[in-house]
Amino acid sequence: MSKLLIVGTVAFDAIETPFGKTAKVLGGAGTYIGLSSSYFKKVESAVVSVVGGDFPKHYLDMLTAKKIDTSGIEIIPNGKTFFWSGKYHNDLNTRDTLVTELNVLADFNPKVPQNFRKADIVMLGNLHPLVQLSVLDQMDKTPKLTVLDTMNFWMNNTWDELMQIIARVDVITINDEEARQLTSEHSLLKAARNIMKMGPKYVVIKKGENGALLFYDDQVFFAPALPLEEVFDPTGAGDTFAGGFVGYLTQTQDISFENMKNAVIYGSTLASFCVEKFGTERMESLTSAEVDTRIEQFKQLTRFEISLG
Amino acid sequence: MSKLLIVGTVAFDAIETPFGKTAKVLGGAGTYIGLSSSYFKKVESAVVSVVGGDFPKHYLDMLTAKKIDTSGIEIIPNGKTFFWSGKYHNDLNTRDTLVTELNVLADFNPKVPQNFRKADIVMLGNLHPLVQLSVLDQMDKTPKLTVLDTMNFWMNNTWDELMQIIARVDVITINDEEARQLTSEHSLLKAARNIMKMGPKYVVIKKGENGALLFYDDQVFFAPALPLEEVFDPTGAGDTFAGGFVGYLTQTQDISFENMKNAVIYGSTLASFCVEKFGTERMESLTSAEVDTRIEQFKQLTRFEISLG
Numbered sequence: 321m322s323k324l325l326i327v328g329t330v331a332f333d334a335i336e337t338p339f340g341k342t343a344k345v346l347g348g349a350g351t352y353i354g355l356s357s358s359y360f361k362k363v364e365s366a367v368v369s370v371v372g373g374d375f376p377k378h379y380l381d382m383l384t385a386k387k388i389d390t391s392g393i394e395i396i397p398n399g400k401t402f403f404w405s406g407k408y409h410n411d412l413n414t415r416d417t418l419v420t421e422l423n424v425l426a427d428f429n430p431k432v433p434q435n436f437r438k439a440d441i442v443m444l445g446n447l448h449p450l451v452q453l454s455v456l457d458q459m460d461k462t463p464k465l466t467v468l469d470t471m472n473f474w475m476n477n478t479w480d481e482l483m484q485i486i487a488r489v490d491v492i493t494i495n496d497e498e499a500r501q502l503t504s505e506h507s508l509l510k511a512a513r514n515i516m517k518m519g520p521k522y523v524v525i526k527k528g529e530n531g532a533l534l535f536y537d538d539q540v541f542f543a544p545a546l547p548l549e550e551v552f553d554p555t556g557a558g559d560t561f562a563g564g565f566v567g568y569l570t571q572t573q574d575i576s577f578e579n580m581k582n583a584v585i586y587g588s589t590l591a592s593f594c595v596e597k598f599g600t601e602r603m604e605s606l607t608s609a610e611v612d613t614r615i616e617q618f619k620q621l622t623r624f625e626i627s628l629g
Numbered sequence: 630m631s632k633l634l635i636v637g638t639v640a641f642d643a644i645e646t647p648f649g650k651t652a653k654v655l656g657g658a659g660t661y662i663g664l665s666s667s668y669f670k671k672v673e674s675a676v677v678s679v680v681g682g683d684f685p686k687h688y689l690d691m692l693t694a695k696k697i698d699t700s701g702i703e704i705i706p707n708g709k710t711f712f713w714s715g716k717y718h719n720d721l722n723t724r725d726t727l728v729t730e731l732n733v734l735a736d737f738n739p740k741v742p743q744n745f746r747k748a749d750i751v752m753l754g755n756l757h758p759l760v761q762l763s764v765l766d767q768m769d770k771t772p773k774l775t776v777l778d779t780m781n782f783w784m785n786n787t788w789d790e791l792m793q794i795i796a797r798v799d800v801i802t803i804n805d806e807e808a809r810q811l812t813s814e815h816s817l818l819k820a821a822r823n824i825m826k827m828g829p830k831y832v833v834i835k836k837g838e839n840g841a842l843l844f845y846d847d848q849v850f851f852a853p854a855l856p857l858e859e860v861f862d863p864t865g866a867g868d869t870f871a872g873g874f875v876g877y878l879t880q881t882q883d884i885s886f887e888n889m890k891n892a893v894i895y896g897s898t899l900a901s902f903c904v905e906k907f908g909t910e911r912m913e914s915l916t917s918a919e920v921d922t923r924i925e926q927f928k929q930l931t932r933f934e935i936s937l938g
Contacts (some may be wrong), residue, residue, distance in 0.1 A: 411815065461732045508721065509856045530839040533856060542853040542930050547842060581933040614936060621851050622931045624890040626924060 323362045324570040325436045326353050327455045328445025328559070328618075329425060330369040330393055334405040335598060343495050345599040346379050349445035349469070350393075352556035355603040356563025356590045357443075358386040359611065360571035361551045366436045366517075368392035368455060370428045371507070372399035382604065391432045399424035411449065412551050413528060432458040440573070442466045444489065445559065448497055449474055450482035452590065465575045467491040472498050488517035490575075493562050495526045508533060508538070522580065526558055534584050536577045539586070545583045546592040546617060553598045557591045564589065564590035578613050589614045630672045633879040634745045634772075635662050636764045637676040637754025637868070638700055638734060639688075643714040644907060646721065646862050654908040655688050656713065658754035658778070659702075663825045664912040665872025665899045666752075667695040668920065669880035674862045675745045677764060679737045681708035708733035721860050723836060741767040749882070752875045754796065754868065755793035756781055765797055774884045776800040776914065777829070778871050781807050796828035800825035802871050805833045817842060818849070819913035828873045829887065833874070835867055843893050845886045852893045855901040855926060862907045869912065873899035898923045 326380040329348030335342045354492060357365050366389035373395065380390050381604045407418035426579045430451055444452040446469045456466065458566040474482045475498070492515060500506055503514040512535035523535040529551070531544040564587035568591040569575055572582075589611060637659025644651045659678045675698035682704065693864050714728035732885040739760055746769040753761040755778045765775065767843050777798040783791045784807070795801060803826060810813055812823040821832040821844035832844040838860070873896035876882055881891075898920060905911045 345823070350798070401719075507857065511859055519670070527839065530836065531853070540856055540930055543933075544851040544853065547851075548706055548816065548850055549818055552818055578934070582935045585933055585935060619935075621849055622933075624850070624852075624894055624931075626891045626894060626928075 321362055322441070322573050323436060323439040323571045324357055324365040324441050324566055325368065325432065325439035325445065325455075326350055326357070326365060326443045326563075327368040327430055327452065328353050328443075328447060329400040329402055330367065330371050330375070332406060333555060333599060334403075334419070335555050336407040337598075338408070338410050339552055341468050342381040342598050344403065346382075346619070347555065347599060348402065348539070348591070350382070350594035351480070351558045352594070352603070353443055353445050353560035353566070354383060355386060355387045355600055356594070357562040357567030357573060358388055359564070359569065359590060359606060360567040363391065363567050363570045365491055365567075365570075366392050366433055366439075368430045368432055370396060370424045370430075371392045372424045373397040375401045389433065389436070392431060392436070394431060396424045400431070406555070406600065408452050408554065410533060412554055430549060439559075440464045440568045441566055443562060444468045444485070445562070446471050449478050449485040452485045453481070456485075456605070463489050465569060467493065467562065467566055469493045469559070470498070472501055473497075475501055486515075489520055491522040491524060492520040493524040493526060493558075495528070495558070499523075499525050509535075524575075524584065528554070532584055532588060534559065534580060537567070539577065541577075541581045541584065543581075543588045543618075544615060544621060545588055548592060548595070548619065551595045554595050555599065556603075557595050560594040561587040561591040563587075575611075585615065585618055589618060630671055631672040631750070631882050632745060632748040633666055633672050633750050633752065633875055634660055634748035634764070635666070635742065635872075635875075636677040636739055636755060636761065637662050637674065637756060638711055639680050639684070639728035639892050640711040640713060641832060642730070642908060643712075644863060644864050645716040645877075646859055646907075647719050649907070651907050653712065655691075655910060656864065657711065657758070658868045659677060660692070660909060661765050661903070661912070662754050662872035662875070663692060663697045664695060664881065664909055665869040665903070667697055668873070668899060668915060671874040672876050672879045674698065674876075675701050675742055675748075677739045678743055679703045679705060679733045679739075680791065681710040682706040683735045684710045691852040694852075698742065698745070701740060703740060705733045714863070714918040717863065721863055731863040739767075740762050746770070749773045750875055750879045751783075752761055752871060753777045753794070754871070756830070757786050758794040761788070761794045762797070765794075772774070774799050774847045774878060776802065776871065776875055778802045778867070780804075783812055784810055791804050792827065794867030798829055800833065801829040802835060802867075802874070804837070804867070805906045808832075808834050818844075831886075833893065837863070837866070841870065841893055843889060843898060845889070847882065848886065850890045850893065852897045852927075853930060854897055855923060857901060857904070857928065860904045864908065865912075869903040870900040872896075894919055894924065894927055895919075898927060898931075
């Protein structure tokens, strides 16, 4: 068994899409990354996060049933759980944030469980860069691979701290607009090169329904998103992608560029399920047979045979 | 030798991008499709179009030097050549049209040269649907394959005529927003299925820098766009893609779905060159060695090896 340490929010989401709306449901980057990586049976994972006394025990039980170690999810009895509410536009590519209540997240002081301080792979979900730095500082051993997810909010508000954590990770996952903002380069090829100069050896640029690019040295790999009948709710797709990426790498214990390509395909595959239902619902019921079928669809989607000359 | 008949505009363009601007230069869908398909040496092609007395002879000479039959390009001595002028926004994905002067195009009555009335493949470039219908009506033999390109302008202004020509072609190439407009479906998978019900057996949805999808029956193939250092001028990229697509199919004389995948890859490859310089400049100087190198890059970009279980 290989160990994967995840830090990220465990939260309440209330989501509205053109297809309906939810009450407060389980959400958060840590939740989606954890559920996605739990698909891989040889992965021993833990989520580090914080919730309030209002967080239902059955959510934690569900994560535990998925073999996710929740001992690093601190419960603040008198606090309230982080809450996000958003409404997607008709194209589902853009959304308005209606409510952001940081609550217990405002003073989040992550505590890495003793038995995960030598984890093989560390996934730093989107959070304040100082929280991400604190997690790395608590490790007893340099992980084989550290993966960072972040967003434009931290570029706008905590640039210096963001540069510190970017300098210390091996892989960064970021969306296309954020890659452009981070580097002031429109060409994603140039943006990725500039990000590599900031620290990461590998750059993953997420383009939502337009797939994902993996950059390493002067090499590029592209994974399309699977064309879907319908996208129902995009919430958590990026985190599910990241969870599939690190889960596959932890399971296979191979962090070569060649194997990272497969990890990107698994990330895209798992994300393609996530968006089919509201919130975490689809990820909770996912089977191996379903995933295998879709991996085959990915092969069909991308295979071609040209003989030159 | 296999024959490819192309109908499309041969025109003057004046282009402004963040990188500079041109005077009136050679442009038009027929020009870009012709130049792109001329890359394939076993293809005998002809362009059907119309220009005015102001059209420089050296442009026609350049096309002839590329082995393109220009006898179907009618010259109206007292008329002026179609002129388009546009300015691209900073992201190069959107543009404003500054000038559209139809000139001789307003009364374009296409005349298919006698020696191309049994052409194997017919490429109907973006034009009034009645012009496209007239070309098909002039054929002495049903072509092996007819490919249609069109745009939102015809959906807004000549819906009934557009439906007539769509019903008569084998392949349609269209961009993502236009596919959505044509079908009122947001999902490209559903849009493609609906378009197939209108007539075409194959649907190619072009997504610009996000690649292209090829649909046939219940199968899908995706070709990414090659990540580029810099896009200099996107003018003609869609037509160059179409020219590469039909040129490859004409050259190989194989219109199976498997071979159409390769045609999409060649279309994407040739389009990746087109955008590197203003107007037709890059396409005029393209070498086989350059194309072969980029085809290899496409393989590197998309190949992965997952063994399940």
